[in-house]
Amino acid sequence: MHKETPKINYTDKVIEIKGLTKSFDENDILRGVDLDLYRGENLVVLGRSGTGKSVLIKIISGLLRADEGIVNVLGQNVSKLTPKELQQLRLKLGFSFQNSALYDSMTVAENLEFPLVRHQTNLTRRDINRIIDVVLDAVGLAQSRDQMPSELSGGQRKRIGIARTLILKPEIMLYDEPTAGLDPITSIEINKLINEVQRRFKTSSIIITHDLTCARSVGDRLVMLLDGQFQRQGTFEEVFDTDDERVQSFYNYNFID
Numbered sequence: 001m002h003k004e005t006p007k008i009n010y011t012d013k014v015i016e017i018k019g020l021t022k023s024f025d026e027n028d029i030l031r032g033v034d035l036d037l038y039r040g041e042n043l044v045v046l047g048r049s050g051t052g053k054s055v056l057i058k059i060i061s062g063l064l065r066a067d068e069g070i071v072n073v074l075g076q077n078v079s080k081l082t083p084k085e086l087q088q089l090r091l092k093l094g095f096s097f098q099n100s101a102l103y104d105s106m107t108v109a110e111n112l113e114f115p116l117v118r119h120q121t122n123l124t125r126r127d128i129n130r131i132i133d134v135v136l137d138a139v140g141l142a143q144s145r146d147q148m149p150s151e152l153s154g155g156q157r158k159r160i161g162i163a164r165t166l167i168l169k170p171e172i173m174l175y176d177e178p179t180a181g182l183d184p185i186t187s188i189e190i191n192k193l194i195n196e197v198q199r200r201f202k203t204s205s206i207i208i209t210h211d212l213t214c215a216r217s218v219g220d221r222l223v224m225l226l227d228g229q230f231q232r233q234g235t236f237e238e239v240f241d242t243d244d245e246r247v248q249s250f251y252n253y254n255f256i257d
């Protein structure tokens with residue numbers, strides 16, 4: 001599947017990382033990472049298990065501190081922010097994580113309302129309903145407003161999780177393994193949704209995935225973390241057009257059942 005060409009502003013960096021290092025005890029995980037995310041772009045981050053992809057996302061969102069290097073997010077140096085400033089910045093980041101579970105005792109609409117009224121206290125009931133309708137429509141689940149999470153399929157729950165993230169209008173979306181645990185057809189629907197979110201909400205996104213079908217269908221650009229650095233980057237074809245065995249084995253592994 002080829003995506004429509006999105007509007008990407010290659011002069012406007014929403015994330016800029018230079019020389020980032022991070023170790024845990026003797027374990028050097030990130031060894032001088034440079035990375036840019038441009039406004040409007042879907043950037044796919046590939047890498048084997050344990051290479052530090054989640055650590056990178058945690059550093060971007062200020063949950064972990066870098067040892068060295070500069071991490072600028074929406075023009076702010078993350079390591080220099082006060083806890084309050086960091087909290088403000090995090091509101092502009094939307095997290096779609098595997099474990100971002102819905103509240104089982106609340107309807108879909110109540111699940112969506114929860115973060116909204118927590119962070120925006122001046123909304124009327126009519127505003128809240130309108131915003132819920134917009135995000136439900138965006139994820140194609142307008143009819144599920146009053147359903148309970150237990151009545152939804154895995155793919156539908158994933159969609160509602162994304163809707164709940166979109167409700168605060170994030171500038172940057174961070175997707176961690178968006179298709180993990182989903183069947184191939186549902187995965188394709190989620191890939192389409194990621195592209196739809198990019199187009200409709202003008203978000204810039206980092207998508208961490210091992211799923212090469214996902215990588216190919218959502219990524220405007222791909223980077224691969226190898227031995228603590230981004231050593232391959234470009235389109236899907238550019239990243240995999242190499243004799244580097246580490247890259248080839250990553251590719252081949254994906255297509256072995």
Ligand SMILES: Nc1ncnc2c1ncn2[C@@H]1O[C@H](COP(=O)(O)OP(=O)(O)OP(=O)(O)O)[C@@H](O)[C@H]1O
Nearest residue numbers: 024025027029047048049050051052053054055056
């Ligand atoms: N808080 C921590 N303390 C100590 N070690 C950590 C901590 N967080 C991560 N690590 C280590 O850093 C390495 C990279 O972890 P990370 O979770 O970023 O991998 P990943 O690339 O996201 O893997 P996966 O694809 O399996 O999710 C692992 O060896 C992990 O054990």
